[in-house]
Amino acid sequence: xxxxxxxxxxxxxxxxxxxxxxxxxxxxxxxxxxxxxxxxxxxxxxxxxxxxxxxxxxxxxxxxxxxxxxxxxxxxxxxxxxxxxxxxxxxxxxxxxxxxxxxxxxxxxxxxxxxxxxxxxxxxxxxxxxxxxxxxxxxxxxxxxxxxxxxxxxxxxxxxxxxxxxxxxxxxxxxxxxxxxxxxxxxxxxxxxxxxxx
Numbered sequence: 585x586x587x588x589x590x591x592x593x594x595x596x597x598x599x600x601x602x603x604x605x606x607x608x609x610x611x612x613x614x615x616x617x618x619x620x621x622x623x624x625x626x627x628x629x630x631x632x633x634x635x636x637x638x639x640x641x642x643x644x645x646x647x648x649x650x651x652x653x654x655x656x657x658x659x660x661x662x663x664x665x666x667x668x669x670x671x672x673x674x675x676x677x678x679x680x681x682x683x684x685x686x687x688x689x690x691x692x693x694x695x696x697x698x699x700x701x702x703x704x705x706x707x708x709x710x711x712x713x714x715x716x717x718x719x720x721x722x723x724x725x726x727x728x729x730x731x732x733x734x735x736x737x738x739x740x741x742x743x744x745x746x747x748x749x750x751x752x753x754x755x756x757x758x759x760x761x762x763x764x765x766x767x768x769x770x771x772x773x774x775x776x777x778x779x780x781x782x
Contacts, residue, residue: 599639602630606640610649610660611720612728617662617779621650648721663725665776671718672772676765678715682706683745683761687754692746699738705749726775733771737764 606626609615626637641658644650652658663671679702686692686705693701699719703712723731741764748757 597636597639598632599636599643602626602632602636603640603643605630606644607647607649610644611723611731613779615660617660617725619660621658621660623658647717649724661721661724663721663776665773668722668725668772668776669769671722672765672769675715675718675722676762676769678703678711678718679761679765680758682711682715683749683757684754686749687752687757690750690752692749693742698735702742702745722772725779726772727779729778730772730775733775734768737767737771741767 606615606621615621621641623634623637623641627634630637641650641652645652645658649661650658651661682703682705685707686702689705689707691705691707693705695701700712700716703715706712726734741760745757745760745764748754748760
């Protein structure tokens with residue numbers, strides 16, 4: 585059976601809901617990078633005991649969104665401009681591989697609305713997972729306004745990229761991906777500078 589379709593049948597642990605909510609608040613910069621997260625305050629605001637909050641923070645720590653330090657507490661992860669540029673460099677390399685594989689197979693995203701659909705074209709769930717995990721860290725550092733600008737940038741690039749992939753034009757697809765990735769790096773640098781602490 586497909587576990588993805590059965591997820592709605594599984595009772596959801598309390599900490600999962602807390603983790604999802606805190607994750608959303610982190611990406612919205614309600615909890616900005618470097619912001620301390622107080623377990624007791626979070627448990628009061630969510631109306632739960634500290635145990636589900638602690639478990640939620642562990643989940644977010646494994647995702648790299650928060651930093652947990654024994655006896656010092658927890659804070660939202662901070663990334664430097666260099667970190668963000670390095671992450672985008674790795675995403676660019678993963679994208680090059682994806683574009684090469686997709687062009688070889690003549691596969692274009694059915695719904696070119698996001699990076700997940702593009703990375704899915706490589707038919708490698710590990711690659712998609714890694715790229716999206718790294719992309720979450722970029723989103724964390726750049727702030728919520730970056731998402732809208734990033735989506736617009738991708739929307740502008742996707743028609744040409746999808747056409748190249750469908751036509752198996754690997755060189756053209758790689759050039760379009762590289763142009764998108766470089767524009768994305770410049771965009772991210774602007775947003776990181778905007779959110780930099782003085």
